[in-house]
Amino acid sequence: xxxxxxxPTRLRVxxxxxxxxxxxxxxxxxxxxxxxxxxxxGLVGESGSGKTTVAxxxxxxxxRGLHITKGQVLLDGQEILGMPERELPALRGGRVAYxxxxxxxxLNPVRRVGKQIDEILRVHEGRGSRGGHVAGRVHDxxxxxxxxxxxxxxxxxxxxxxxxxxxxIVIAMAFACQPGVIxxxxxxxxxxxxxxxxxxxxxxxxCATSGVAAVYVSHDLAVVGQVAKTxxxxxxxxxxxxxxxxxxxxxxxxxxxRLLMRAVPSLDKAEVMEGIEGQPPRPASRPVGxxxxxxxxxxxxxxxxxxxxxxxxxxxxxxxxxxVRSEAQRTSGRQVIPLVDSAQPGPxxxxxxxxxxxxxxxxVLHGVSFRVPEDSCVxxVGESGSGKTTxxxxxxxxxxxxxxxxxxxxxxxSHGARQRDGxxxxxxxxxFQDPYTxxxxxxxxxxxxxxxxxxxxxxxxxxxxxxxxRVLEDVSLSADFLNRYPDQLSGGERQRAxxxxxxxxxxxxxxxxxxxxxxxxxxxxxIIEMLRRLQAEHRLAMLFITHNLALVRGMAQSxxxxxxxxxxxxxxxxxxxxxxxxxxxxxxxxxxxxLSPAAATGSGQMPEFRADRAxxx
Amino acid sequence: xxxxxxxxxxxxxxxxxxxxxxxxxxxxxxxRAAASRRGAxxxxxxxxxxxxxxxxxxxxxxxxxxxxxxxLQKPSVQALLGGDYLGRDVLSRVLAGGWVLLVMAVAAxxxxxxxxxxxxxxxxxxxxxxxxxxxxxxxxxxxxxAIVLALLIVGTVGPKLWLIVLAVGLGHVPQVARVxxxxxLDIAERDYVKAVELQGVKxxxxxxxxxxxxxxxxxxxxxxxxxxxxxxxxxxxxxxxxGQQPPAxxxxxxxxxxxxxxxxxxxxxxxxxxxxxxxAIGTNxxxxxxxxxxxxxxxxxxxxxxxxxxxxxxx
Numbered sequence: 001x002x003x004x005x006x007x008p009t010r011l012r013v014x015x016x017x018x019x020x021x022x023x024x025x026x027x028x029x030x031x032x033x034x035x036x037x038x039x040x041x042g043l044v045g046e047s048g049s050g051k052t053t054v055a056x057x058x059x060x061x062x063x064r065g066l067h068i069t070k071g072q073v074l075l076d077g078q079e080i081l082g083m084p085e086r087e088l089p090a091l092r093g094g095r096v097a098y099x100x101x102x103x104x105x106x107l108n109p110v111r112r113v114g115k116q117i118d119e120i121l122r123v124h125e126g127r128g129s130r131g132g133h134v135a136g137r138v139h140d141x142x143x144x145x146x147x148x149x150x151x152x153x154x155x156x157x158x159x160x161x162x163x164x165x166x167x168x169i170v171i172a173m174a175f176a177c178q179p180g181v182i183x184x185x186x187x188x189x190x191x192x193x194x195x196x197x198x199x200x201x202x203x204x205x206x207c208a209t210s211g212v213a214a215v216y217v218s219h220d221l222a223v224v225g226q227v228a229k230t231x232x233x234x235x236x237x238x239x240x241x242x243x244x245x246x247x248x249x250x251x252x253x254x255x256x257x258r259l260l261m262r263a264v265p266s267l268d269k270a271e272v273m274e275g276i277e278g279q280p281p282r283p284a285s286r287p288v289g290x291x292x293x294x295x296x297x298x299x300x301x302x303x304x305x306x307x308x309x310x311x312x313x314x315x316x317x318x319x320x321x322x323x324v325r326s327e328a329q330r331t332s333g334r335q336v337i338p339l340v341d342s343a344q345p346g347p348x349x350x351x352x353x354x355x356x357x358x359x360x361x362x363x364v365l366h367g368v369s370f371r372v373p374e375d376s377c378v379x380x381v382g383e384s385g386s387g388k389t390t391x392x393x394x395x396x397x398x399x400x401x402x403x404x405x406x407x408x409x410x411x412x413x414s415h416g417a418r419q420r421d422g423x424x425x426x427x428x429x430x431x432f433q434d435p436y437t438x439x440x441x442x443x444x445x446x447x448x449x450x451x452x453x454x455x456x457x458x459x460x461x462x463x464x465x466x467x468x469x470r471v472l473e474d475v476s477l478s479a480d481f482l483n484r485y486p487d488q489l490s491g492g493e494r495q496r497a498x499x500x501x502x503x504x505x506x507x508x509x510x511x512x513x514x515x516x517x518x519x520x521x522x523x524x525x526x527i528i529e530m531l532r533r534l535q536a537e538h539r540l541a542m543l544f545i546t547h548n549l550a551l552v553r554g555m556a557q558s559x560x561x562x563x564x565x566x567x568x569x570x571x572x573x574x575x576x577x578x579x580x581x582x583x584x585x586x587x588x589x590x591x592x593x594x595l596s597p598a599a600a601t602g603s604g605q606m607p608e609f610r611a612d613r614a615x616x617x
Numbered sequence: 618x619x620x621x622x623x624x625x626x627x628x629x630x631x632x633x634x635x636x637x638x639x640x641x642x643x644x645x646x647x648x649r650a651a652a653s654r655r656g657a658x659x660x661x662x663x664x665x666x667x668x669x670x671x672x673x674x675x676x677x678x679x680x681x682x683x684x685x686x687x688x689l690q691k692p693s694v695q696a697l698l699g700g701d702y703l704g705r706d707v708l709s710r711v712l713a714g715g716w717v718l719l720v721m722a723v724a725a726x727x728x729x730x731x732x733x734x735x736x737x738x739x740x741x742x743x744x745x746x747x748x749x750x751x752x753x754x755x756x757x758x759x760x761x762x763a764i765v766l767a768l769l770i771v772g773t774v775g776p777k778l779w780l781i782v783l784a785v786g787l788g789h790v791p792q793v794a795r796v797x798x799x800x801x802l803d804i805a806e807r808d809y810v811k812a813v814e815l816q817g818v819k820x821x822x823x824x825x826x827x828x829x830x831x832x833x834x835x836x837x838x839x840x841x842x843x844x845x846x847x848x849x850x851x852x853x854x855x856x857x858x859x860g861q862q863p864p865a866x867x868x869x870x871x872x873x874x875x876x877x878x879x880x881x882x883x884x885x886x887x888x889x890x891x892x893x894x895x896x897a898i899g900t901n902x903x904x905x906x907x908x909x910x911x912x913x914x915x916x917x918x919x920x921x922x923x924x925x926x927x928x929x930x931x932x
Binding site: 451 | 642807
């Protein structure tokens with residue numbers, strides 16, 4: 001049962017079950033895994049799969065409304081669940097540490113970082129400090145994560161540190177008391193790829209050297225691949241596949257894992273991404289048989305009768321699928337998108353020339369120029385803070401503090417949307433990043449989509465209604481959705497509705513700002529494929545803004561790489577991806593996490609890691 | 618897909634499904650407020666007083682302005698509440714003296730809240746100079762106590778009923794504007810408002826079509842609260858003689874007229890005073906219940922689904 005390793009087991013989880021409080025509806029059930037000393041287990045799943053619930057129960061904690069009902073969590077053989085309340089504080093932070101998603105939220109903004117590390121050492125003094133030399137320990141702790149240890153640094157407040165440094169402080173605090181287990185809850189969300197890569201290397205290193213058993217929770221397969229030796233894939237509250245990362249990535253055996261892998265965009269090839277139809281069942285409405293059966297392409301009658309049990313494929317590889325032995329392994333690759341001949345770009349729909357945008361007196365875009373030819377998709381790639389969203393908002397007239405020229409079909413655009421005439425407003429449509437805030441919660445999908453139609457076209461009611469239905473069909477939403485409110489939709493459905501609203505205006509140019517970043521991979525794949533189809537069908541020009549390089553590959557014909565408000569590289573997608581010239585682009589490409597098994601070595605340690613101590617200072 | 622269809626069904630609890638809650642949020646709020654103990658008591662008190670006023674508007678045992686008894690006659694079988702200081706029937710005057718107060722209070726509230734809400738939302742949405750001009754104007758307004766303002770206006774122009782309604786309504790405007798501005802500030806910055814803005818929709822349409830529907834809860838709370846204040850202020854003005862002029866009966870001026878005979882026939886003072894008090898207490902309790910329901914409402918929208926699921930699981 002133990003994963004192929006000789007190291008002793010540090011953390012053992014058996015039959016863990018977490019239920020909605022007061023009911024016997026399980027949110028998470030039948031969770032078994034072991035983590036050996038010095039190892040990292042990757043816990044992968046989409047939103048709602050129960051991965052965070054599992055992670056928190058390792059600290060003997062259940063979120064409000066949940067209750068740990070069954071199972072064992074053994075730390076070095078000692079049971080954690082059911083531990084008396086007064087022993088828990090010593091456990092948490094002392095023997096089991098937790099690294100949350102948002103480092104900024106985990107650090108107290110009004111206390112100096114030195115004090116905060118000092119505090120955790122003092123609280124757990126019995127275990128942490130050697131002979132009470134806390135000050136010396138703070139020094140050790142900081143240097144273990146390659147942060148400066150001088151007094152000036154210790155006296156800084158969290159806001160005076162970069163995101164990467166903040167996250168490193170949080171890691172330092174987690175490792176400070178030499179815990180047995182560390183739980184990482186998507187700690188790299190919001191970090192740029194380079195910082196993320198260094199950070200993952202640091203985690204793998206620290207775990208290996210300090211003998212900590214780590215559980216790394218993430219929705220991102222590629223990230224887990226970089227840090228974890230073993231990976232557990234969760235679906236609907238159960239582990240559906242558990243095995244060595246390389247094995248699982250190379251030969252995934254559960255249908256869900258296979259589909260999930262196919263939904264991950266590739267940096268190396270322009271491929272059609274395939275999403276997974278449907279949605280995971282909610283805790284109370286899971287089917288009798290396999291939870292994945294309703295979405296599974298290879299479903300058989302035996303899948304529907306009883307819940308599947310874990311099948312051991314080898315000593316270390318286990319899969320929760322009854323058909324795992326009977327089903328043929330389908331290994332066909334994804335369909336490759338043929339290269340569009342981009343030699344002759346059409347006339348420009350949108351031209352941006354020397355765009356300088358500022359917030360107050362602080363300039364964030366320093367002279368950006370590019371053009372979007374008709375019928376083609378231009379991707380703007382950049383990390384957080386590169387100014388890509390500001391760029392989009394200047395173009396649509398939401399950000400008005402800019403200088404330079406933006407021309408639409410040869411015509412100069414005014415700064416704000418209010419000053420632009422109706423035709424331009426209709427022709428350029430914008431899709432917001434977050435579908436959870438972009439739809440008015442008091443309006444039905446029908447009303448939301450009808451709104452631009454009524455505003456721009458002033459059709460008769462019947463004709464307008466017919467058009468609403470047609471636009472919804474375009475984004476694969478049936479007429480059933482007309483009377484639903486946004487909070488009755490899943491994230492993917494919301495984003496479809498938001499795209500439908502933009503399409504309803506019959507635009508020539510669609511500006512998509514990180515439209516898939518708030519969505520799960522399997523949903524993202526479907527949204528991106530839909531956008532690609534819509535772009536071709538409606539002959540749209542598209543400005544596709546993203547931080548995720550891999551999405552660009554199949555989507556766009558040309559790409560603009562934005563860094564700190566400047567374009568560092570631009571060109572046809574193939575050229576930029578195959579032969580990047582700018583060092584920034586090269587770094588972006590090499591640091592982006594990949595799904596390729598080669599990356600799954602678990603120790604992404606690299607020489608430049610040491611160097612960044614100087615640069616970040 | 619299953620999840621969404623299930624949530625469309627009515628929830629197991631007294632509250633409506635998210636769909637109904639959104640479509641008739643104000644109704645749902647009233648319903649839930651009335652279902653709470655506080656709200657039920659408030660509603661029955663206010664309803665009782667309103668019933669007295671409405672009945673009196675249609676029917677009184679005798680003419681409220683006829684001199685029938687000796688001044689300040691004690692209650693008897695013929696005159697249940699006795700006579701007032703001029704010998705008119707107190708019961709008839711009590712019955713007839715309420716509806717004008719009710720109508721005036723409601724009108725003043727509606728005027729004050731709608732104008733105040735619009736000003737507040739406009740200030741929040743347009744921001745910048747407009748915000749400053751509107752809100753600083755409100756601050757100046759706010760410096761005068763509502764009753765003083767009303768007295769000032771009515772005192773200069775004369776005790777006209779429409780003027781009293783306007784004066785009292787105007788007195789509500791600054792407070793309502795402040796509350797609604799605070800609530801609207803958050804909504805005005807949401808992406809869904811921006812999305813409509815980007816289509817070039819006029820600000821007034823955005824305020825009424827996008828922002829206002831998201832402010833139903835605070836609006837309802839304000840309506841309830843301001844109604845209580847309107848009642849008290851208008852009754853107070855009436856007591857001071859700035860209301861319906863004699864010989865027309867009103868609860869406020871009855872208290873004032875019959876003060877002199879408090880020891881001879883106290884009912885001529887106690888009954889109208891008690892009715893005003895009950896009305897104010899009742900509306901206040903109900904407004905409070907609405908506010909409590911509104912706090913729950915936002916959470917409710919999000920949790921309605923969870924509750925349906927939990928209820929089903931529990932079965």
